[in-house]
Amino acid sequence: MIKVWGRKNSSNVQKVMWAIGELGLGHERVDIGGPFGGNKDAPYLAMNPNGLIPTIQDGDLTLWESNAIVRYLSAVYGVGKLQPADAKKAALCGQWMDWQLAVVAPAITPAFLGLVRTPPEKRDNAAIAASQAKTVEAMSMLEAALGRTSHVAGDAFTMADIPLGIMAYRYWQLVPQHPAHPNLKRWYGQIEARPAFKTHVSSIPMT
Numbered sequence: 001m002i003k004v005w006g007r008k009n010s011s012n013v014q015k016v017m018w019a020i021g022e023l024g025l026g027h028e029r030v031d032i033g034g035p036f037g038g039n040k041d042a043p044y045l046a047m048n049p050n051g052l053i054p055t056i057q058d059g060d061l062t063l064w065e066s067n068a069i070v071r072y073l074s075a076v077y078g079v080g081k082l083q084p085a086d087a088k089k090a091a092l093c094g095q096w097m098d099w100q101l102a103v104v105a106p107a108i109t110p111a112f113l114g115l116v117r118t119p120p121e122k123r124d125n126a127a128i129a130a131s132q133a134k135t136v137e138a139m140s141m142l143e144a145a146l147g148r149t150s151h152v153a154g155d156a157f158t159m160a161d162i163p164l165g166i167m168a169y170r171y172w173q174l175v176p177q178h179p180a181h182p183n184l185k186r187w188y189g190q191i192e193a194r195p196a197f198k199t200h201v202s203s204i205p206m207t
């Protein structure tokens, strides 16, 4: 039984829940963070000194950082499913997952905070526009990659599609004026048809 700490509308928690859903793993999720609080309290900080969500426990392992968790679940429960058996293909998954955290998340976060978490009269519209432009730049890179392969890290669905699928779900909503991105849209059509994506991502309002 895997225990997950984190509210279900957090994009980083959704990565973990989507991976758990893909792999059909038994789990318990505890609401924490945002309106639920608790993530800055001592018991939580003892597990995750960042005070951020998600955190998981699987047996004697406590693990935080969403993409590290998705990699762990894929390595232990999903080789040949979410993690390619071939080490080079698995490394490409890691590359795209790191890129999601290092480039796409920082690009889109100001637009998310500005448009979703800030009332209209308090918004910094210039910061939102700059964030949207950076996100278009990043997603255009993904668009080019998806012109060469059907999925993010090759021609099969892998763990690499999880963090970027969630970024795409937010991108359509936060950057309504985006380029046509035909490859991104073709790929996203396959992503949004996956039952675990519907359950853990697209059925949950982006609040």
Ligand SMILES: N[C@@H](CCC(=O)N[C@@H](CS)C(=O)NCC(=O)O)C(=O)O
Pocket (backbone or CB within 6 Å): 010, 011, 012, 013, 032, 033, 034, 039, 051, 052, 053, 054, 064, 065, 066, 067, 101
């Ligand atoms: N790099 C971390 C980022 C975690 C993060 O920023 N989590 C946000 C939610 S998406 C958080 O904990 N926010 C505080 C809160 O929800 O109270 C990861 O990928 O796990």
